[in-house]
Amino acid sequence: MRCPACGADQDRVVDSRPTPTGDAIRRRRECRACGERFTTFERVEHPELLVRKRSGAVSAFARDKVLDGMARAAQGRVPVGVLEDAAAAVERELRTLGVREVTSEQVGLQVLGALRELDEVAYVRFASVYKDFQGPEDFELELSTLRKEAPPKTG
Ligand SMILES: [Zn+2]
Secondary structure, eight states: OOOTTTOOSOEEEEEEEEOTTSSEEEEEEEETTTOOEEEEEEEOOOOOOEEEOTTSOEEEOOHHHHHHHHHHHHTTSSOHHHHHHHHHHHHHHHHHTOOSEEEHHHHHHHHHHHHHHHOHHHHHHHHHHHTTOOSHHHHHHHHHHHHHHSOOOOO
């Protein structure tokens, strides 16, 4: 790896550890020529995952967008780090399908599943947008379904 300070291509790795999310390796390097220390990240290169919207438009899957949507629904109720992990898990789930293209519905369902584990309010907020709730009765229906399927924990 070329040194950002002097341009020499001789360095040694002084530290190597996975990032907190576990999807990259962070290496601290030291230039043998000038002693400059710098950091590199090593990641798996994923083949591009495409998302097809209801309109038929296709775009690259963007974990940031998923995270934005989840954060909007959670509105501070769930720590950012937890949401980041959940967004990473959503992407992993979609990639394990082994297809090159998923639908926005599949993405939405994965997000719903993830939010449901994290926070009931965030789940219902996301569902209201995703399922296009028309009125309070839709919220009631969703909540009663949620309670039936996953009784609230006591204690
Ligand atoms: Zn150097």
